[in-house]
Amino acid sequence: MEKIEYDAKYFNPLHTLDCGQIFRFSEFGEGYMVISGDRAAYLHTDGKTTVAECDDGEYFYNFFDLARDYAEIIKKAESFSVPLLSRSCEKCSGLRLLNQQKEEMIYSFIISQNNNIPRIKGIISRICEGLGEKREFMGRQYYAFPTTDALASADVEFFRRAGCGYRDVFLFETSKKIKREGLGGLENLNTPDLKRALMEYKGVGAKVADCIALFGFSKRDSFPVDTWIEKIYREDFNGKLTDRNKICDYFTGLFKENSGYIQQYLFYGKRLNL
DNA sequence: GCCCAGGAGTGCA
DNA sequence: TGCACTCATGGG
Numbered sequence: 001m002e003k004i005e006y007d008a009k010y011f012n013p014l015h016t017l018d019c020g021q022i023f024r025f026s027e028f029g030e031g032y033m034v035i036s037g038d039r040a041a042y043l044h045t046d047g048k049t050t051v052a053e054c055d056d057g058e059y060f061y062n063f064f065d066l067a068r069d070y071a072e073i074i075k076k077a078e079s080f081s082v083p084l085l086s087r088s089c090e091k092c093s094g095l096r097l098l099n100q101q102k103e104e105m106i107y108s109f110i111i112s113q114n115n116n117i118p119r120i121k122g123i124i125s126r127i128c129e130g131l132g133e134k135r136e137f138m139g140r141q142y143y144a145f146p147t148t149d150a151l152a153s154a155d156v157e158f159f160r161r162a163g164c165g166y167r168d169v170f171l172f173e174t175s176k177k178i179k180r181e182g183l184g185g186l187e188n189l190n191t192p193d194l195k196r197a198l199m200e201y202k203g204v205g206a207k208v209a210d211c212i213a214l215f216g217f218s219k220r221d222s223f224p225v226d227t228w229i230e231k232i233y234r235e236d237f238n239g240k241l242t243d244r245n246k247i248c249d250y251f252t253g254l255f256k257e258n259s260g261y262i263q264q265y266l267f268y269g270k271r272l273n274l
Numbered sequence: 275g276c277c278c279a280g281g282a283g284t285g286c287a
Numbered sequence: 288t289g290c291a292c293t294c295a296t297g298g299g
Contacts (some may be wrong), residue, residue, distance in 0.1 A: 020280060109280080116279035119297060165295025170282090205282045226280040244281095267280075 002057035010070040011050040012094020013043045019095055019268040021215050023108055023121045024128075028140065036063055037101045038144030040137035050094075053138075065096050073261050080254070084236045085262065088269025095268060097261055098215060102183050104145045105216030110170050110203040112211070119163070126162040130154075152179035170203025177201060191219045206245060220260040223251045229263065232270050 013032055017025045024035040031044025041054035041063075054060045061067070074089045107127070112120050131146035131154060152175040159168035186197055191213060198209040210224035223229075225244045233239040233247050241247050255262045 110282095112279090113281040114279065114294080115281085115296085116298075119279080122297090160295085163296070166293090167282095167295080203282065207281060211280075224280070227278090228280065271280095 001053055001055065004052040004054075004057055004061060004064075004066070006050050006052075006064075006066060008045045008048055008050045008094060010094055011045075011064065011066070011096055012092070013045055013050060015092045015095040015268065016064070016098070017043075019092075019264055020117060020271075021098055021211075021264065022100065023117070023124050024145075029138075033137065033140060033142070035142055035145075036060075036098075037104060038133065038135065040135070040142055042138055055137075062099050065099055068096070070096060070261075073258055076258055077262050077265060080262075082236060084232065084269055084274065085266055087274045088265040088272075091274060092265060092268055092272075095264060097220070097264060099218050100215045101145065102186070102212075102216040103148065103178060105212045106174060106178070106198070106201065106204070107151070107171060109208045109211045109215075110174060110201070111164060111167055113167065113203065113205070113208055123163045127159070130158060130162060148175075148179050148182075151175040167203055170201075173202045186217070191221050194219060195222070206248065210248070214260045214263075221252060221257050223248055223255065223259040223263045225251070226267075228267050228270055232266050236266075236270075 017032055017034065025032050028042060029044060031042065034041045034043050039054065039056055039059055041052050041060050043050070043052050045051065052060050052064060070093065074093055077089050078086050108124055111123050128143040128145055131150040132143035135142050135144055154175065156168050156172045159171045164171060186194060189197060194213050194217060195209045198204050198212050199206065207224050207226050210222040213219040214222040214224060225248045230244070230247065239247065239250065241250065251263070252259045
């Protein structure tokens with residue numbers, strides 16, 4: 001077991017896990033058990049130091065984005081002098097963006113469309129239980145995210161039974177496309193090209209593509225626009241546009257390479273009613 | 275019963 | 288291109 005320690009001011013387990021970027025975690029011990037792909041980690045903090053315990057330290061060091069200097073990002077974010085953003089930076093400075101698994105993000109965010117977070121978590125969990133390998137971590141059982149082949153072997157009814165609703169066909173077709181083509185063609189694309197390529201998947205529109213690019217491909221110049229961001233745009237930026245694509249262009253033009261980080265601070269801050 | 279949830283596909287003007 | 292309609296499902 002490896003142990004990673006980090007200053008809690010810039011690594012808060014709750015804020016990092018609860019902000020809507022990840023759906024596979026649960027309360028465990030004094031903190032949380034976090035699952036990514038087929039790996040697990042135990043994340044906890046005493047308020048001074050945050051600790052991640054895991055079998056693969058290198059993987060989770062990257063997963064938790066620990067090479068990135070968040071003090072720098074927050075300083076930049078506060079320079080925009082947007083009250084909501086500054087309040088969020090102050091209270092949620094420990095929110096880190098995760099570097100997650102590409103395939104897992106594609107499925108997760110297709111499921112997320114027109115859906116709520118508790119239900120999304122339940123659906124993903126049932127898909128993993130149905131098709132993923134059983135594993136154990138620190139005495140607790142969990143299921144790995146299914147392999148490409150396992151997902152492609154499932155029929156439409158499997159996804160329906162997992163509670164996906166009308167998204168069952170999207171997931172079914174996505175599984176076939178990934179098995180057929182792999183994800184290699186999505187490597188080394190710039191963000192606009194990646195976004196276009198992701199939107200070739202059924203059930204992936206602009207917003208979902210931005211989430212996959214941001215969390216799965218570490219494209220921090222992405223800025224997903226959902227119902228909450230629309231609300232923030234109107235109420236906190238006095239914006240008048242209604243077209244989500246144009247709202248996205250507005251924010252990425254403003255925040256540039258820090259768009260993704262700032263989007264999360266805004267999104268989470270608004271949801272916490274800061 | 276209603277409305278909403280980290281929206282997107284489809285058809286029609 | 289723009290816009291309305293529809294799509295399961297669970298929670299408040």
